[in-house]
Amino acid sequence: MRRNIEVRGARTHNLKGIDVTIPHRALAVVTGVSGSGKSSLAFDTLYSEGQMRYVESLSAYSRQFLEQMERPPVDSITGLPPAIALEQKNSVKSARSTVGTATEIADYLRLLFASVGQTMCPQCNVRVVKHTVGGAVGEVLRLPPGSRLLVLAPVARGDRPWESLRRELERLGFSRLWLADRIVEVPEVAEAQAPAEFEVVIDRLVLADPPAASRARLAESLEAAFKAGHGRATVMATGEAGQSEISNVKSEMPLPHPAPVDAPQPGGMPTACPPGGPPLRGHASGVPTEHAQQTSPGMPPSDALAAGSRQDVETQHLSFDARFNCSRCGREFPEPDAQLFSFNSAVGACPTCEGFGRVSGLDPAKIIPDPRKSIDSGAITCWQTPAYKELHRECRRACRARGIRTDVPYVDLPESARRFIWEGEHDSQGNGWIGIRGFFDWLETKRYKVHVRVMIARYRGYYPCPECGGRRLRPEALNVLVGGRRLADLVVMPVKDLRQWFDALRLEPQDDEKAAVLLREIRNRLAYLDDVGLDYLTLDRQTRTLAGGEAQRINLASALGSSLTNTLYVLDEPTVGLHTRDTQRLIGILRNLIAKGNTVLVVEHDPEVIEAAEHVIDLGPGAGEAGGQVIFQGPSRELARSEASETSRQLKTHAARAMAPYARRPKGWITVKDARQHNLKGLTVRLPLGLLCCVTGVSGSGKTTLVHSVLYGQFKHRRGEAVEQVGACEDIDGLDAVDDIILVDQSPIGLSTRSNSVTYTKAYAAIRNILAETPKARVAGITAADFSFNVPGGRCEVCKGVGTVTYDMYFMADVTVVCQECGGKRFKKKVLDVRCSGKNIADILDMTVDDAMAHFAEHEAITEHLRPLADVGLGYLRLGQSTASLSGGEAQRLKLASYLAAPRKGEHWLFIFDEPTTGLHMADVQVLLRTFHRLVHAGHSLLVIEHNLDFISQADWIIDLGPEGGEAGGELVAAGPPEKIAASDRSHTGRFLRQRLAKS
The missing domain is CATH 3.40.50.300 (P-loop containing nucleotide triphosphate hydrolases)
Structure with a gap:
């Protein structure tokens, strides 16, 4: 593998066919004055070519989903690995994107809560547990050997006549019931004695020694009980007093009521009975539902378990429920699932705010922005326009009739008076004072009018959702805890505190093994956020509210979490928004990327980053056409020796500049x-x-x-x-x-390619007027409007004044090519023939600000608008450069x-x-x-x-x-x-x- 990235003959934008060498697995910095070509080299050449090569390796089907970049004008680039760009801008507009989702921490948190979260009943404050056959068997096997067991299935009679239900029970093989603390035969129960709720005897047995020998039989019996009892089963255990010892059973309460007829049944059982039908549906796995004929020798008589009232015998009830509900109040809960903890999913999002955390409504602070004003002086702003001035007068009349003063500040009015102003008061016929809220309710009936919709929007605001309290999730998701905290509690903690909490988190042994990978990923990503100086952010912070530098460091933290190797990372001023105190920590993060086998190329001006780099490329000497040359490239320690480098001069002198040269006093x-x-x-x-x-x-x-x-x-x-x-x-x-x-x-400033620096500063109007006053323009009848590329007339109608034409390639990325009609010059030939001092409109738009000021030096109407651009350091911008392309x-x-x-x-x-x-x-x-x-x-x-x-x-x-x-x-x-x-x-x-x- 090559040891360097070799760039030869790069001519992107203002680059002058430069040759650059960047060592692999090193920190390289591209610096230089603004407009010298740094981004052209780093992003438009190296990143663009790296991305193009990667995309071209994919199938045509895959390429249609990826952004297609233009291949840079360069003779050759060798040794270039796949590239990732982390730009210094925040392009996220969605309110659903948060710091947690952008760093994928939210995804790992959802999986963590789904796998090891404990659901708590908010009413009873007890843990909600779902029993399985295996879990129930394990609980029973904790009893001492020799314990006498009775396996029961709770059943509800419903509205069905007892005789019909009795025949159904006998047909299904159930011959005994547990009634009034004793076992009775089904035929012995008369209609008058039949209770509304009872328990069917599934099995009777004595726990073997060792208890594990009874495992198979217990599993069959409990499975049958779960089937018959609609997911519920009861085991009654009798032994000598003090022998039984049971821990961690689901119910410590008296035996719960049997399930209703239409209770849901696990395992594919029907969820409702036909009219008058029993809540039982046969055997489980083909085994008999009662083992009366299979009991071990010495099995007690049928009423032996009723002896629990004797002082020398202790009877215990073990209740099991295969449904996910509270053992005390019976409330059912959804089982934890990853989608339940996502506010971007219909399963987990709060139904009221749909996962946004806020709802819109009237904003009192917008309607009464200054409560120190009185009603007489216009405290209620929505009635100060001529169209609604009559309501202002009506409000004053209603208040005076009610004895409410209108000449005192609104904030000093009693609560009852303010309620009257807002809610109004009217009789059954609707007569009286409608109030502020009634006024807006009336406006809602006129929403078909545009100006009404605008007015309503002006006085509406956003509030935390009353259902979820701004937490975005449905109530069921807020009942699940990990380490005693809800997901909503974790996402509002600053990254620094959240990292400490996860470092101290200790789970139960069985949960720790399941969550090991998830916890490692969460802890790593929190550490990366902390290390890049974002320890103050919370995971619920909307990504669109972040500054450009913060958004870039979020992406940097995500890149660290991805553990990529042999990759070129291109960063645009990662120190933006970072205090000088945190710069060294950022450099450490970049070193971590390099240690994983990556190459890091940074566009940067910060002296600390430049001095920490292994390789520095300084472009210049000036901006725009005066730039695009390599002034220096090599180790950072040798930069100070460069006499031609402006960066070198600034590094030598920036520390010695005087402080506060202007002794001004506040006005x-x-x-x-x-x-x-x-x-x-x-x-x-x-x-x-x-x-x-x-x-x-x-x-x-x-x-x-x-x-x-x-x-x-x-x-x-x-x-x-x-x-x-x-x-x-x-x-x-x-x-x-x-x-x-x-x-x-x-x-x-705008996303339109038609907006540019010369139109934004109002200089274009003066340029068009000067061109329209030339003799050739007058003879041809060309006016100032013909030099506009925004309206028909002088612009090229093929490309509509854009200079390029975009073709829809359907299943592939759109292709943008230079307009064949105008050659990218944006105007018709007759307009391009008009020249001022040898330059036509296309030549002028291609000038830099500095060049245009020299060209139009005698036209003060133009230079007075262009001079501020040069004064703020934008003299290198081309007049026709789209504002959408600006940093x-x-x-x-x-x-x-x-x-x-x-x-x-x-x-x-x-x-x-x-x-x-x-x-x-x-x-x-x-x-x-x-x-x-x-x-x-x-x-x-x-x-x-x-x-x-x-x-x-x-x-x-x-x-x-x-x-x-x-x-x-x-x-x-x-x-x-x-x-x-x-x-x-x-x-x-x-x-x-x-x-x-x-x-x-």
Whole structure:
């Protein structure tokens, strides 16, 4: 086998025919400035080729179910193993996908509960046990030798006349009954004496010495008793006082009532009798149902067992049930099955919420977002529109007639008054006040109107399911325990606590052997999640709520659990979302992959990961067309010697950068009081205005909850805007000081291939206008609209302005080829003939932002829209590049550029950013910082969630949460300028900042 992966002549995107060597079973890092071609090499060349080779080895039938990738333009790639890509993005949208299902831990938990789970009756708090013939025989054989046994089958008479039932019993071979503590012959029982419930005598015997000698006969008798008794059987044992010793029998209660006529029967027995028929259906396995003629010599007389009332004889009742029900109350339960513990299965999902854990309904917080307002001042927002203003007036009249004040805050109204406002009050004719709920009930009758459906949706929210309490499973699944805990209890525990619980779990010996493999897999996967820094997550956390970095590390943990070997793992910035404290743990995880015989290729900018790599490939020297060359490749220890490498220069200087170069003072404060969402523990914190403020802390410390859910969610909610989640807090002061709060996150801008960077920043309109004003366009009658690829006119109608045509191959993957009509240029020939400074519209869309700024240097209308793209480090993007192809970090910076391109003078905005340095080289971080400081100088405020020390050290203010993640987080550790945080002994961020100061 080759010892290296050899790439020769790679020309993907901006790669300049580069040659690269990557050693097998090593950690290799691809680095370089943003846009230098790192992803083109790692993902679009190596991963794409590796995936193509694997897919081509499969049958045509199998290939139709797999994503087909385009073969990269490269001369040759040798020594390439099968490849797996773990990208830094979260593409999961389903609410059914959780951390547990994504890591397969949920699957192993379901199997664990199905195999060793103990079902408990919630009413009686006793374990539900199902007896088998073998188990019942084992219980009886524990009795002392010589015990006199009577095997009985409980039976219910039902409505059938006794005479008819007696004949049926005799026909089936049953000649004796157990009645009134004695054995009686069936013919001796008269109609008047026949009880509604009785027991049929199946066998009488004396337990042999040793007892095992009676095993075969006991098994036959008990099997017959289970058949006749609809799954139930009773053994009465008589011996000398003190001789009998029975443990672990199912029933310690008096003999339960016999089964009804239509009780279910195991073993394929009918479940109901014909009218008047007996609840008995013959013999088991062809053996006689009573062994009266087969008793051993010395068998006691028929009423000997009745002597249990004598002081020297002890009688014991052993009741067995082949049905899965409670021995005390008789309630039946479903037997544990893997599907019963899956909320994605109809068998296990809660019937009310269908396994989602939440149900929708009216959200009082949306209808009355500010309870400090009075009804007069518009507390009930749904009646403040002109269409429903009359209901607002009607509400005031109804309240005054009831003696309810409408000029006091809604929150100060008594409970009875608020109930009246919500529920209304009307007579039998429907006259009176309908209330808020009655109003929405009326709206439901008008749902056929679009605007009504929109309004209803605006005031609805999601609540924990009242049936399952948000646990997603049906009640029967919640009665099953392992180690004293339900499955629903385990999935809400943080990974760190759950790992400790499983490490301490001890099962019964017979269960431990069955669950050994399952427990090993669960413990291993929990350990991997813990090791990749996700110890704060719970298994019920929805995957779609994870950040891109968290989703990638979830996939990394799953990859570790799969135990693959001889595989190429390609990772995109695995340190995203990871605190500096956890970077070394991540490197250890990557080492574990390598130890299993794999090769790990990482696109990364983090100095610690670069220094830990065995092999470094540095691309550059610039971005876009100025990149795509190998500046350095070799051992990481030799990178420092490279004079041409920007990465080398940054590694030498990043530790020495000054901290907080701007001595700015806050222009005001926003105070969040008593925030209690997720793991926030009554957090009160002041956020400065007019500064660049960083929110820091280890992963899971509560940063996203504070900024996204509480601050941003409350702000939008109070404005009556729809927001997915509103964090709970007592109050937020100071929101009036900002005109708007703008969340600039890493979510995709759009999935349409028609959206691109030039249209997103509004520069395309100016470009089309300039082309339309050229002499040739005027002569040909071509207008600005003809340069649009979104509408008919000048676009190619074969490909509809996309440039490619997709063919449905039915049982194979779709094939996408360049449009033969326009050659991928997207427009008709007459439009392509129009040129500006020698470039047509296709040439312009193929330019990078930097090239376009140089080309249109004299057209301020264009450059003013493109300049922000260059300012945020996106000068390497091509104007026509689809926004769907952008990474999370690029999408975030593109959104930032759109705000820079359209400033509003006199307005004060609070910008929220979530790890804006994602995907940025150390040199690009400095460019981004200059852009952020421009926003602050323009009068805006910035609140940034960040882990990058280069960025944090140059902030004006830092709010550090922690001290740990999950339940150990959610507290304010320190707040103030970087120097103050660095002096904090409790702050993990401060510790690394101190190290930075010591080197500067």
